[in-house]
Each structure stands twice: as C-alpha cells, then as structure tokens.
Amino acid sequence: MTxxxxxxxxxxxxxxxxxxxxxxxxxxxxxxxxxAATGERALRxxxxxxxxxxxxxxxxxxxxGLEVLRRLRARGPVPAxxxxxxxxxxxxxxxxxxxxxxxxAELLASRIRELLGQDTGSTSARIVSGxxxxxxxxxxITRDGDPVALTRTEWxxxxxxxxxQQQLLNSGDILSQVWGPEYREDLQFxxxxxxxxxxxxxxxxxxxxxxxxxxVGYIFDxxxxxxxxxxxxxxxxxxxxxxxxxx
Numbered sequence: 001m002t003x004x005x006x007x008x009x010x011x012x013x014x015x016x017x018x019x020x021x022x023x024x025x026x027x028x029x030x031x032x033x034x035x036a037a038t039g040e041r042a043l044r045x046x047x048x049x050x051x052x053x054x055x056x057x058x059x060x061x062x063x064x065g066l067e068v069l070r071r072l073r074a075r076g077p078v079p080a081x082x083x084x085x086x087x088x089x090x091x092x093x094x095x096x097x098x099x100x101x102x103x104x105a106e107l108l109a110s111r112i113r114e115l116l117g118q119d120t121g122s123t124s125a126r127i128v129s130g131x132x133x134x135x136x137x138x139x140x141i142t143r144d145g146d147p148v149a150l151t152r153t154e155w156x157x158x159x160x161x162x163x164x165q166q167q168l169l170n171s172g173d174i175l176s177q178v179w180g181p182e183y184r185e186d187l188q189f190x191x192x193x194x195x196x197x198x199x200x201x202x203x204x205x206x207x208x209x210x211x212x213x214x215x216v217g218y219i220f221d222x223x224x225x226x227x228x229x230x231x232x233x234x235x236x237x238x239x240x241x242x243x244x245x246x247x
Contacts, residue, residue, distance in 0.1 A: 006032045007116075010051035012042035012068065014061050018083060021103045022055050029112060039063025046072055053115060054080040055108075058098075079115040081108070097152060099180055107180050114156060127162060129209060129222035132201055136162060143202065153178075154197050161210065161220035171217040194218065 009031045011022045023033045034049050036042035039062040046054070054072060058065040069080055082098040097115070099107060127134040131144040136159060141148040150158065156178050161169070175183040175190050183189060198210055211219045 006030070007052040008032050008034060008049050009053040009055065010034050010036065010042065010046055010049065011055045012036045012039070012045075012060055012065065013055070013057035013083060014038070015057065015083075015101065018057070018101060018103050021105055022108060025105050025108050025112065026053075026055075029109070029116075037061065039065065039068045042068050043071060051078065053112065054078055055083065056080060057083045059085050081111050081115065104180075107177075110177065111156075114159060127165075127222050132209070132222075134158070134162070141200075143200075148200050150197075150200060153193060154200065157193055157197055161218070165220045165222065168213055168219050169217045174217065 007030070009022075009026045011019050011026070011033060012035070013019050013022075014037045019035055023035070026033045031053070034045050034051065036045045039060045041062075042056065042060065043063065045051075054069065056065045056069055060068060065082065069082070072078055072080075080097060083103060084098050084100050086100065097111065099111065127136070133142045135141070139155065141150065157174070160174065160178050171187050171190055172184040175186060179189075194210055194212075201209055209220055209222050211221060213219060
C-alpha cells in the first residue's frame with residue numbers, strides 16, 4: 001500500500017500573530033506546520049523535517065532570516081516567503097516573495113498557491129497569441145520558438161493578469177493582490193513591472209497583450225486586435241501632431 005507524504009511547511013518567526021495567520025492558512029491548504037522562533041531553531045527543525053515550503057521573518061532573532069534561508073538553500077532548493085517589518089525592507093529585498101507585516105491571510109494564500117504551482121486561477125493553463133506561447137502550469141514561455149525567462153515577480157503579475165483576462169483591472173487591485181495592500185498607491189512601481197513584462201511578451205510588437213486604460217488600470221487580452229494596441233504603451237495612439245516651420 002502506497003502512502004502519500006503530507007507536505008511540510010516551516011514557519012520561522014518570533015511574531016505570534018504572523019505565525020498564527022500562516023499556520024491557519026497552511027493547514028487549510030493541507031500542509032503540516034512546524035515552527036521556530038529563532039534562526040538557530042529554524043535550522044535544526046529544517047534539518048529534521050526537510051520542509052517543502054518555508055515562511056521566514058527577515059528580522060528573525062539569532063541568525064537572521066536571510067542567512068537561515070541561504071543555508072537552507074545551500075542544502076537544496078526550497079520555495080520561501082520572506083516576511084519584512086516595513087515596506088522599505090520588503091522592497092529592498094528585490095524579491096516578489098517578500099511580504100510586509102502584518103500578514104493578511106488572502107495575500108499569504110495567493111503566494112503559497114503560486115509557489116506550490118497551484119495558482120493558475122480559473123483560466124486556461126495555456127495561452128497562445130501570435131508568436132507567444134505561455135504554459136502557466138509548467139511555467140514555460142516561448143516567443144517565436146525561443147524560451148523567455150521571467151523573474152518570480154513577473155510570473156506573479158502574469159498569473160494574476162491571466163486569471164482575469166479580458167477584464168478591466170484596477171491598478172490598485174493589481175498592486176494589492178500581487179505585492180500586498182501596502183503597495184496599493186504606488187502606480188509608478190506597477191508601470192515599471194508592466195513595462196518589463198510587456199517587453200518579454202512582445203515589447204513594441206503589433207499584438208500587445210497588456211493594454212493600458214488611462215486613469216484606471218490594465219486589460220490582459222491575448223486576442224486583442226492590432227488596431228486596439230498602441231505601439232509601445234498598449235494605449236490607443238493619439239493622432240500625430242505636426243508643426244509647421246516658419247520661414
């Protein structure tokens with residue numbers, strides 16, 4: 001008789017509230033949870049339990065969280081979510097897996113599903129448009145037959161857009177869902193990441209899949225016609241203004 005191993009999650013944090021939120025969500029997703037309140041304890045528990053997922057505070061007592069994670073990953077790859085005390089600290093980590101405290105169950109659930117390969121939403125796991133082929137389940141993209149590499153943050157953004165394709169998404173909602181509610185007003189931050197994702201999906205080509213709706217947000221539409229998309233921004237282009245030279 002074959003038995004299925006229950007996946008294990010390690011939550012390393014001295015903040016009881018954050019641990020409780022993480023424990024409830026992880027158990028809801030069918031994982032067994034082990035905890036540690038210091039960096040030293042986290043390393044010992046990880047050695048014994050071999051976790052499938054790690055949620056770890058950056059400001060962990062004893063050995064800091066980033067050093068603990070570095071040592072764990074030296075033993076082998078492990079998906080991880082970093083918990084930071086401030087927005088500045090979360091952004092300084094330059095990681096799509098960093099979340100600012102206090103942790104919300106909704107955001108944590110989304111990150112967990114994504115890291116475990118479960119977050120393709122209700123949309124098709126395969127999107128083909130022009131020369132772009134996106135396999136959300138296998139996390140593989142090709143453009144004109146050539147592989148396209150996305151960062152974890154770019155994948156997070158793409159997965160959320162694809163799960164809501166052909167819908168007008170408010171910029172603040174995208175920021176809240178992908179990065180956390182503390183980013184809701186940072187529209188320029190979103191523009192930068194959308195620009196990066198567009199460049200990899202097709203850049204200034206004739207079939208931009210991510211269209212800008214000024215003052216509102218974005219629409220992800222793999223079937224958008226060439227006439228709808230602007231050359232570089234995904235917006236309808238304004239008529240070109242000409243200037244007459246005075247002699």
